[in-house]
Amino acid sequence: MSRPPGRATPLLVVAALLVLLGAGNAHAAGYRYWSFWEGDGGKGWTYATQGPSSVRPDDGAVQGFRFSVSEDSRDAAQPRRAPDFGTVCADTPQKDGLKRIALVIDPGTAADAPDGEEAPAPRTACARVAPDASTAEALASVAKPLRYDSSAMLCAISGYPRSGCGEQVAGQPEAAKSDGTAPAPAADGARGASGDGGPSAGVLTGVGAVLVLGVAGVLRARRRR
Incomplete structure (x- = not known):
């Protein structure tokens, strides 16, 4: 028995839509690592564009570190304590020839911790270091031991x-982030391509293309009847 023309086309369209939408909801893998942040004049945290060994902060700066599982810088969790220099360094007086750097160290939550380890409590410290000291040197003065990998990535x-150091872990849905917050916005204020939990723009474009092709196929089949 011959199949009526055009009937297979809608079925193919539906199948293609299911594949595309499924791809849009797939969860990308994340990485477990220490992210580096800079205090934004008491307004909040900004993801650092350089590593702690390259940044040489001024006296009175606030630098933050957060251990978490994240996909990229747009998705990274911020330190959960405010970048408040006055509070962190209140008990560390100034000293001639040295600068003071406030450090916020947030080891993350139980969900961020590697198997068999327990995340320490978040803490702050006020480092008093030489005027040309880097953030890494300030951190080393108050939070030893530090551990780096062969590419100078901060591991511990x-x-x-x-x-472990920046190892890949299974992805999680956006709504299940370890700190319960929405993904951090990108530098231009926009979220990631699928930061709202819905299909990405690429997936929606693919869906539209499949629909157009499917409709065209149905019309051609009807003309042949």
Whole structure:
């Protein structure tokens, strides 16, 4: 028995839509690492564009570190304490020839911790270092031992975690981030391509293309009847 012309086309369209929408909801893998942040004049945190070994902050600066699982800088969790220099360095007086750097160290939550390890409590410290000292040097003065990998990536602060460095872990839905917050916005204020949990623009474009092709196929089939 011959199949009526055009009937297979809608079925193919539906199948293609299911594949595309499924791809849009797939969860990308994340990475477990220490992210580096800079205080924005008491207004909040800004993701650092350089590593802590390259940044040489001025006296009175606030630098933050957060251990978490994130996909990229747009998705990274911020330190959960405010970048308040006055509070962090209140008990550390100025000293001639040295600068003071406030440090916020947030090891993250239980969901961020590697298997078999428990995240320490967040803490702050006021480092008093030489005027030309980097953030890495300030951190080393108050939070040893530090651990780096062969590419100078910061792997551990105060010995946490005991092992691993930026390893890939299974992805999680956006709504299930370890700190319960929405993904951090990108530098231009926009969220990631699928930061709202819906299909990405690429997926929607693909859906539109499939629909157009499907309708065209149906029309051609009807003309042949």
